[in-house]
Amino acid sequence: MRFLSLKPIFRYAIIIFIIVAFTGIVFSQFMNNYIVLVLVLLTEYIILMMMLHFVFDNYVKPIRKATDTLDELVKGNFRARMHHPVTGSMASLLMKINKLARSLSELSINEKMQAEQLTTVIENIQSGLILIDEKGYIHLVNKNFLSLFGKKEKDYIGYLYYDVLDNEKIHKAIQQTFLYEEKVKDSVIVESDHEQYFEIMGAPIFDEKNILKGAVLVLYDITELKKLESMRKDFVANVSHELKTPITSIRGFSETLLDEDLNDKDTARQFLSIINEESKRLQTLIEDLLSLSKLEKEDSRLELANLHFSELMDEVIPVLKQQAESSGITLKVESVDGLEFKADRSGVKQVMINVLANAINYTPNGGEVTLIAEEQKEYIHLMVKDTGIGIPKESLPRIFERFYRVDKARSRNTGGTGLGLAIVKHIVELHNGKVEVESEVNKGTAFHIYFPKN
Ligand SMILES: Nc1ncnc2c1ncn2[C@@H]1O[C@H](COP(=O)(O)OP(=O)(O)OP(=O)(O)O)[C@@H](O)[C@H]1O
Ligand SMILES: [Mg+2]
Structure with missing residues (x-):
């Protein structure tokens, strides 16, 4: 047992010693001159040791180093390299192992960079994003999605989407994406501390054999757009209302004037002055609206x-x-x-x-x-x-x-x-x-x- 635990070089040296000793015993049977015998054995020992050293240095050691390097590469340490002064076929093996290590290292750096870029994009897009596999389990949610629904990543990852998401419309979008295997669009209202409007886009994910592997869901915030839309609607309603009042009054008084006996000059004058006032009002309103619209133009310039x-x-x-x-x-x-x-x-x-x-x-x-x-x-x-x-x-x-x-x-x-x-x-x-x-x-x-x- 102790023999096996010795360093290989010592093990082989002991074996050579045994071989030399054995030849010594055999040669001593027919050689009487011990000096010659010792010289022969010594020469044999030196030659064998030199051969051992050569084999060990040129084959055993590099193979062991190659194994160690490959072990490191398998473990994921792509910076591992082999250094050993060899020639011939061993040198080519060493070169190829180092080349392999370099390629692996480049591949891993590229992969890491791509993964980092993808994470940066996913985390920084202004929309909420969620990735679901074909069985309905959530695999990824981005920061925006979390800030929207106010939970932590661990509350989503690994769970079935319908267990952790309450919004019916989101469920429907996911189900339709899986069912029709095509892009689905809808809009949802999410109520956190205030009402937010979202456009929801579901897209199926296929593998190279065109088999459905899951779905990705993106939620765009359209609250500002909705606000603008409702402001525009309010504005049109307000303008119409503001215009209606003076116009009704102008029409009413002018119709009365047309119908009535115009001999009553005082009443006619009173009605005309009301018409005049109301038309002035209309004019101011239109002037104000025009100056607002001029100010709102993108290229509105100041002198x-x-x-x-x-x-x-x-x-x-x-x-x-x-x-x-x-x-x-x-x-x-x-x-x-x-x-x-x-x-x-x-x-x-x-x-x-x-x-x-x-x-x-x-x-x-x-x-x-x-x-x-x-x-x-x-x-x-x-x-x-x-x-x-x-x-x-x-x-x-x-x-x-x-x-x-x-x-x-x-x-x-x-x-x-x-x-x-x-x-x-x-x-x-x-x-x-x-x-x-x-x-x-x-x-x-x-x-x-x-x-x-x-
Ligand atoms: N100095 C003020 N003191 C009290 N209320 C004011 C004062 N300035 C503005 N307001 C209030 O703000 C409102 C909006 O003012 P704004 O000037 O936009 O409209 P307006 O005076 O009603 O009409 P106009 O478009 O003819 O000026 C007013 O209706 C008034 O209720
Ligand atoms: Mg005013």
């Missing part, structure tokens, strides 16, 4: 020019001052001298008119409206402050929406269409500026408008 704020206010304030005075409101302007900034002249004028007109319209008799203009770092800060009726907290986030009015009846009385602030916001944002509002009911409102200086 930027150096503006002197005081010059601009000289054009705006007189008209508004008159309007304020007729409503018993004091209009004050506090502005730093020489305030200059780069902006679109007519745009800024419209912003100021809309905000100041609101302040005057929504401030009762005896109130005060103040415009303060100042420089603030990279912005020009324009503040319009009033002591008016104020805006309830719940309405504050909505006042920039088109057609939104806190009190429809009151706004209509002042000729309002509910588009003024939507236009303001558009113009300011086109300038890369911002509008903020603070308000307290029955105390007053302050609009802060920031235009970048350049």
